[in-house]
Amino acid sequence: xxxxxxxxxxxxxxxxxxxxxxxxxxxxxxxxxxxxxxxxxxxxxxxxxxxxxxxxxxxxxxxxxxxxxxxxxxxxxxxxxxxxxxxxxxxxxxxxxxxxxxxxxxxxxxxxxxxxxxxxxxxxxxxxxxxxxxxxxxxxxxxxxxxxxxxxxxxxxxxxxxxxxxxxxxxxxxxxxxxxxxxxxxxxxxxxxxxxxxxxxxxxxxxxxxxxxxxxxxxxxxxxxxxxxxxxxxxxxxxxxxxxxxxxxxxxxxxxxxxxxxxxxxxxxxxxxxxxxxxxxxxxxxxxxxxxxxxxxxxxxxxxxxxxxxxxxxxxxxxxxxxxxxxxxxxxxxxxxxxxxxxxxxxxxxxxxxxxxxxxxxxxxxxxxxxxxxxxxxxxxxxxxxxxxxxxxxxxxxxxxxxxxxxxxxxxxxxxxxxxxxxxxxxxxxxxxxxxxxxxxxxxxxxxxxxxxxxxxxxxxxxxxxxxxxxxxxxxxxxxxxxxxxxxxxxxxxxxxxxxxxxxxxxxxxxxxxxxxxxxxxxxxxxxxxxxxxxxxxxxxxxxxxxxxxxxxxxxxxxxxxxxxxxxxxxxxxxxxxxxxxxxxxxxxxxxxxxxxxxxxxxxxxxxxxxxxxxxxxxxxxxxxxxxxxxxxxxxxxxxxxxxxxxxxxxxxxxxxxxxxxxxxxxxxxxxxxxxxxxxxxxxxxxxxxxxxxxxxxxxx
Numbered sequence: 001x002x003x004x005x006x007x008x009x010x011x012x013x014x015x016x017x018x019x020x021x022x023x024x025x026x027x028x029x030x031x032x033x034x035x036x037x038x039x040x041x042x043x044x045x046x047x048x049x050x051x052x053x054x055x056x057x058x059x060x061x062x063x064x065x066x067x068x069x070x071x072x073x074x075x076x077x078x079x080x081x082x083x084x085x086x087x088x089x090x091x092x093x094x095x096x097x098x099x100x101x102x103x104x105x106x107x108x109x110x111x112x113x114x115x116x117x118x119x120x121x122x123x124x125x126x127x128x129x130x131x132x133x134x135x136x137x138x139x140x141x142x143x144x145x146x147x148x149x150x151x152x153x154x155x156x157x158x159x160x161x162x163x164x165x166x167x168x169x170x171x172x173x174x175x176x177x178x179x180x181x182x183x184x185x186x187x188x189x190x191x192x193x194x195x196x197x198x199x200x201x202x203x204x205x206x207x208x209x210x211x212x213x214x215x216x217x218x219x220x221x222x223x224x225x226x227x228x229x230x231x232x233x234x235x236x237x238x239x240x241x242x243x244x245x246x247x248x249x250x251x252x253x254x255x256x257x258x259x260x261x262x263x264x265x266x267x268x269x270x271x272x273x274x275x276x277x278x279x280x281x282x283x284x285x286x287x288x289x290x291x292x293x294x295x296x297x298x299x300x301x302x303x304x305x306x307x308x309x310x311x312x313x314x315x316x317x318x319x320x321x322x323x324x325x326x327x328x329x330x331x332x333x334x335x336x337x338x339x340x341x342x343x344x345x346x347x348x349x350x351x352x353x354x355x356x357x358x359x360x361x362x363x364x365x366x367x368x369x370x371x372x373x374x375x376x377x378x379x380x381x382x383x384x385x386x387x388x389x390x391x392x393x394x395x396x397x398x399x400x401x402x403x404x405x406x407x408x409x410x411x412x413x414x415x416x417x418x419x420x421x422x423x424x425x426x427x428x429x430x431x432x433x434x435x436x437x438x439x440x441x442x443x444x445x446x447x448x449x450x451x452x453x454x455x456x457x458x459x460x461x462x463x464x465x466x467x468x469x470x471x472x473x474x475x476x477x478x479x480x481x482x483x484x485x486x487x488x489x490x491x492x493x494x495x496x497x498x499x500x501x502x503x504x505x506x507x508x509x510x511x512x513x514x515x516x517x518x519x520x521x522x523x524x525x526x527x528x529x530x531x532x533x534x535x536x537x538x539x540x541x542x543x544x545x546x547x548x549x550x551x552x553x554x555x556x557x558x559x560x561x562x563x564x565x566x567x568x569x570x571x572x573x574x575x576x577x578x579x580x581x582x583x584x585x586x587x588x589x590x591x592x593x594x595x596x597x598x599x600x601x602x603x604x605x606x607x608x609x610x611x612x613x614x615x616x617x618x619x620x621x622x623x624x625x626x627x628x629x630x631x632x633x634x635x636x637x638x639x640x641x642x643x644x645x646x647x648x649x650x651x652x653x654x655x656x657x658x659x660x661x662x663x664x665x666x667x668x669x670x671x672x673x674x675x676x677x678x679x680x681x682x683x684x685x686x687x688x689x690x691x692x693x694x695x696x697x698x699x700x701x
Contacts, residue, residue: 009021009025014181028187029133036130040122043119046118050107050111053110057100057101057107060096071090099216102216109211113207117201117204118201125193129187129190132182132183143176146172150162153165268364278365278369282369282372282373284373288304288307289304289359290304290359302344306319307359309374313327313328314326315327326514330352330374330377331352333378336371336378346366346367347360347361348367350374437499438503438504442491443491444488444508481524481525481527482596483522484564484590486523487520488508489508490584491584492583494582501555501557501584504586505565521543523535523537525587525589527602527603529603529606529610530547530610546568550569551566551567551600552566554597562590562592562593563588564588564589
């Protein structure tokens, strides 16, 4: 027997509330609950699809940004000099960015056409159905309660109680009937709404996907994009073919190199293999050697280093370090010969007049090539500097004009002896000039000499022996201060020239590297209006002080701007007569050395202005003294001997005698003057001015 199917609930049986009707209502209620669960899941999946498209949009945008950032990446090895890869990736990024806009459109359409209708169906229809189901259950319970109350009424009960119970039954049944009619009607309508509620979201998804594919088809099927993709495919195939060919060539080259390098695998090739003779024409070489290290002149050890020749210097790099250190500076006196130090094989020694280095190679051929290469370099004189003269730096001569005038003015006043000057060397005389400017055997001082005798000899402006620089404190205030490290000093023969300062810097740094002198003296370099002072940063004690009129030249290094040096003029009284010698001091500044040069220039300018002002005052005083002496010479001579005061300190002129009365004449009073012998200063009394015989304004003053 086939089961009876019901499309909708009969509204006419709503008031009866029979068991069949209640069962049928339960069936429709269970159906609506299943529909609610299904639609809720569909809503969640649609929201997930929208989130996926939004995430895909974000992924496309991030990918486009990353492709555009390729041109800003600094690759260590970049063979794309023409920018083909970066331009191609930029074009790909533009298309991918457009694809992200498609995904955004699809996400918006799915949200509007699928998620929103499902949300509306759940929030309105299904939510109202749940509310009405609760009200229907409540109304049925009230009918049961009212009928039960009425059924319990007895005959002896008052009339008004039976009337109230009857009225209660009426109200509850009416309410139940109304609620049942609306609830049954809602259950019937849900059966029709479910079709549109389920089909409309699916149609929205398909419509959004169709729009997405139509946009993609219109854009991706364009002729220019088709040509672009074809060119990229051809280019990629060409690159792949080149890669395959390069791989085959590399494999062939590797096999050839392995075959040709059989001898290099041995430390010492066996006698049965034909060995190659050493190359006698090379002038540069590099490779690993064992370098002998000596301790305390007795103990020694061997260290494997990468040794190379650069600029006539034998350099070595220890494993794990990036920079090399100087092993030996080659020159014309370099000798190289084989030796048997420590009873080792293939050992040779490189020696100059100052230092020697012992090295060990792996075989005889490598040892002979090293010896021949070093011999070829030493035969050419070692390190040959560029014959081109060092170009003077603009900043190295800041204030040099005022320094020259300051030295000239000091020499004219007798405060400093004249010094030789030097013009820029020509290209043909650079080497000769440097040899003449710097003594070949000039000693290098790596630390400041702070003894009493040394500081007195370096700077004693007031000529007071016994006052060392450490005890003297500068009276004038500091104008600028810099933190520097003293590298060294050495004597020179010239008082100026950037090439001289740079050569001194080179020799001092080379000597430090050769003798392994790495400690420096921390100082505070201060410039005042009259002195250049080197102070101890901790105690502020004066370590060294130079008068600015003795600082002849200063300059910063043309390449390493932290190196700064200056040439100082010093008096040497050790011989029969007074002679002048020059010393160049080299420092390493924390900041740029050009700033130190600028401060020295400003201090030299200030000192020059003060000196010129002093000269002007002295010149004016001499003119006044000469004018007074001329006036005294024009006074009439007397036969009587001059009268002197009782204490013998003053010369008595006319009008100064005791009891003398002034002459009664109509002429103006004579000039009365008092001359002090001790001060040698003439103080005139007020007289009428005498006519000047010259038009010199200074004489009139």
